[in-house]
Amino acid sequence: MASVLQVATIKDQGGNANAIEIANSSANVTINNLAGGAIGSNVTFPTGFVGIKSYTVENLNKWYGTATSSSGTELFTGSGGFTSSAITPVSSSSKFFVTLTVNATTDEHDFDKSAGIIIKRKIGSGSYAESDLVGASSGVRYRTSFTVKGLAFNDGHNGMPYTISGIDAPSHSGSTVTYQVQYMIQDSSAALHCNGTPANGNSTGPHQARHKCIMTIIEVA
Numbered sequence: 001m002a003s004v005l006q007v008a009t010i011k012d013q014g015g016n017a018n019a020i021e022i023a024n025s026s027a028n029v030t031i032n033n034l035a036g037g038a039i040g041s042n043v044t045f046p047t048g049f050v051g052i053k054s055y056t057v058e059n060l061n062k063w064y065g066t067a068t069s070s071s072g073t074e075l076f077t078g079s080g081g082f083t084s085s086a087i088t089p090v091s092s093s094s095k096f097f098v099t100l101t102v103n104a105t106t107d108e109h110d111f112d113k114s115a116g117i118i119i120k121r122k123i124g125s126g127s128y129a130e131s132d133l134v135g136a137s138s139g140v141r142y143r144t145s146f147t148v149k150g151l152a153f154n155d156g157h158n159g160m161p162y163t164i165s166g167i168d169a170p171s172h173s174g175s176t177v178t179y180q181v182q183y184m185i186q187d188s189s190a191a192l193h194c195n196g197t198p199a200n201g202n203s204t205g206p207h208q209a210r211h212k213c214i215m216t217i218i219e220v221a
Contacts, residue, residue: 057084058214062196072182086176091221095169103211105159106190107198108150113190116144118182124175131168155199157207
């Protein structure tokens, strides 16, 4: 005959604290401090379980912009924009790993006439402010995530991909966090072009290929 052990609580060695508690009727088990060990591969998580959360923003449109405002203007304004959904953190102290790739050039062909790219975020319904993926405050200098140069050989050639990644640690206390990529250009006569050539020609060859700009955000609780 099989034996049956009935127990409600298992305490620590000194009898001071409850280590394991087993509920009556449901037999739900509560482990108060699982300090080590590995979860087996056959364990399934309940419906609605939230693990690592990631969010992606991408834009495949050929676009150009001429905004020079020092406060920044949304990338792809008038052509789908470049703003994430409002992210509800799983923890009040969550940080975010952000990676951004922008395929771009300014309409200049001698490494001149730059454009600044800025990763910003807002908390709740607040205003957009620089994320931690921008440069340090220094005098009257602008703070950007990186600078796009006029690298295309001519108007029939693409620029190059620019990439940055890092941890953003906003003080959000559990409020939603929304990311937006903005830009500013040095001279409105040398527009910022993304995902294609300044001339936007329709020809074969990798020099006139289409690209896409993409940002991925991963919550790090």
